[in-house]
Structure formats: C-alpha cells, structure tokens
Amino acid sequence: MFRFQRILFTQTDRYERLGNYKYRASKNKTVLLTKNLIESAKMIEIRLMTIDDLELGLRLTKQAGWNQTESDWLRFMSMEPAGCFVAVLNGASVGTTTTCVLGRAAWVAMVLVDVNARGRGVGTALLKHALNYLEERKVKTVRLDATPAGQPIYEKLGFIPEYKLARFEGIVLPDKRKPVVTKPTPELFESIIEFDNRMTGTDRAKMLGRLFEEFPENIRIIRHGNLIEGYITARPGANAVQIGPCIAASETRQKCRAAEGNAGPALLCDALKRWAEKKVFVDIPLDNPEAVKIAGSSGLIIQRHFTRMYRGEPVKDNVRTLWASSGPEKG
Numbered sequence: 001m002f003r004f005q006r007i008l009f010t011q012t013d014r015y016e017r018l019g020n021y022k023y024r025a026s027k028n029k030t031v032l033l034t035k036n037l038i039e040s041a042k043m044i045e046i047r048l049m050t051i052d053d054l055e056l057g058l059r060l061t062k063q064a065g066w067n068q069t070e071s072d073w074l075r076f077m078s079m080e081p082a083g084c085f086v087a088v089l090n091g092a093s094v095g096t097t098t099t100c101v102l103g104r105a106a107w108v109a110m111v112l113v114d115v116n117a118r119g120r121g122v123g124t125a126l127l128k129h130a131l132n133y134l135e136e137r138k139v140k141t142v143r144l145d146a147t148p149a150g151q152p153i154y155e156k157l158g159f160i161p162e163y164k165l166a167r168f169e170g171i172v173l174p175d176k177r178k179p180v181v182t183k184p185t186p187e188l189f190e191s192i193i194e195f196d197n198r199m200t201g202t203d204r205a206k207m208l209g210r211l212f213e214e215f216p217e218n219i220r221i222i223r224h225g226n227l228i229e230g231y232i233t234a235r236p237g238a239n240a241v242q243i244g245p246c247i248a249a250s251e252t253r254q255k256c257r258a259a260e261g262n263a264g265p266a267l268l269c270d271a272l273k274r275w276a277e278k279k280v281f282v283d284i285p286l287d288n289p290e291a292v293k294i295a296g297s298s299g300l301i302i303q304r305h306f307t308r309m310y311r312g313e314p315v316k317d318n319v320r321t322l323w324a325s326s327g328p329e330k331g
C-alpha cells in the first residue's frame, strides 16, 4: 500500500511540474489516460540527425521493409546536414525524417517511427519540426510522397494530394531489342541537370549531382545533337535495384527520326533490359499510362501506392515527362 501511494505521489508530482494535471484518488483510470497523453506530448524531443544515427536509420528502414541503404542515408545527411532529424521519446531514439532544399522547393522524406512508438505524436512532431526548419529556409513549396500510413498526418498539416504513383516490383523479363540510348560522358552531366530543371521546375542539381557521381555507370540518355531528350538512372537498394529518376520529353519532336522520337519508352525499356532477371523497383505516376504499360509488360506488378503531396505554392511540372520517379524520398 505504501509503495502504491509512493508511485501515485511521484506521478502527481511529475504532472504538477508539467502544469497540466490535478490528482484525484477516485479517478485513477483518468489519471493513467492523462498520463499517457501528457507523456507522449511532453517527452518527445527532436534533435539533429548525425552519422552516429546511421544504425537507427538502417534499423527503421529495415523494420518498415524500405529499400534504402547506408549510402542513401549518407546522401541525405550530406545534402541537408542541418535538416535531418531524430525523434527521441522518453530518452530513446525512435524516429527520423530528412529534408532536402532544392531551390524554392524542398522535399521531406524518411519519415519513420519505430513500431513500438507509433500513435503517440512522434511522426507529427517530426513533421512539424521539419516544416519549421524549411520555413526558416524560406522555401515556397514542400513536397513528399506519402504512404497510406503517412497521408492522414500530412493532410492535417496542410499537404494537398497531387497525383498517385505506383511502386512496381519484380524480376524483369529478358528483352532482345536493340538499344537506342547512349551512356553520357561526365561533361554532359550539367546538360542533363539543366534538362531536368526545365522539365521538373525544380533545381535538383544537389541531388542529381550526387547520384551521378555515385553511380555514373547507371546513367543513360537519348539526345538529338546537343539537346537532351531524356535520361534515366538507377541505384542499388536494400531489397531491389531502384530504377529512376527517368525524365523524358521530346523538345525537338518535329526534327526527330522515328527511333528517337519517344525518349521515355526507349529509356525505360533499356533500363529494364539492363536489369533483366534482377529484382527491381520502379515508381511510376499512374497518369503516365504508357510507362505503367511498359512496367506491366516487363513482368512487374504493383507492390504499393504513394501519393505525391505538396504544401505551399504548387510546382509546375508535367507528370507526362516523369517515366520513373527517383524513389519516394527524392521526388
């Protein structure tokens, strides 16, 4: 009895210090419920993510069955060293999020909360912290790819759905067609990044530059003279090769020969052919039916859906030029 009273006293003491609680012995149940809410609301701290949190990041991605590797986490931290965060609940590190400022727009990604810490406001606290950081950085638009679990949280924070993407996965069927694409020399990387900027309305130099540097052997382009008509790249993942981004549009459509006229399908088919008989993931907007058809006819099936969302000023991009997204964390 004495012990029980002591525990209650300690709890009362703690609540009074939090300034939000009046103890009444007859309402023990209410006390406990209030305690849970107060604790989850008050005990979440958000701190900067550092290289020492790599293990946490990898544990959470593995737990969620995501595809990111150590080099993905390192890339996030190097792209936005002051904008990657960890949530600490009652002293334990339980959640992550990353941001990436790309000119006027920014991406939020890697919103992950340990299964044992979910439903206590950790995800919301991480998002709010990330949004404050991005507001200080004066970005006009924040975008992200939401899973069904994340979408309600983002909607509550003012994000608006833009379009849906499907994650295709599977072992690619072999394809004997002759390739029409070429491997670019490093001198062309800048032109590819400029082309991407024109097509997506976002300066993604920071992200693409890093991807190209890490995996130069995976880039393919279609060009007409000096004009880039499209590019595709890919990177290894924990579960499968992630194909994308693939951005393609025929800016010189009138002058093109038939074989070069449609860069998107050629690039996507070529990448699938190069990874034939390997397990791949490709994230494709459902509003690009031709890309969806190619993935399906290559033997891939839909594993899950994401919803691309934005908050702030809409970014003017054309979803028809998006043949494979970079992955949910990069847009």
Ligand SMILES: CC(C)(COP(=O)(O)OP(=O)(O)OC[C@H]1O[C@@H](n2cnc3c(N)ncnc32)[C@H](O)[C@@H]1OP(=O)(O)O)[C@@H](O)C(=O)NCCC(=O)NCCS
Residues within 6 Å of the ligand: 037, 040, 041, 064, 110, 111, 112, 113, 114, 117, 118, 119, 120, 121, 122, 123, 124, 125, 145, 146, 147, 148, 149, 150, 151, 152, 153
């Ligand atoms: C999506 C995810 C990040 C959410 O994290 P979370 O910490 O559970 O999120 P929150 O606790 O802030 O919000 C979840 C729910 O708990 C509720 N909640 C928030 N604060 C709470 C509190 N103090 N006490 C009880 N419930 C609370 C929220 O209202 C929300 O309820 P809703 O589903 O009715 O909207 C987490 O489920 C996760 O890691 N999922 C796997 C990876 C993933 O899909 N990430 C999203 C990428 S887009």
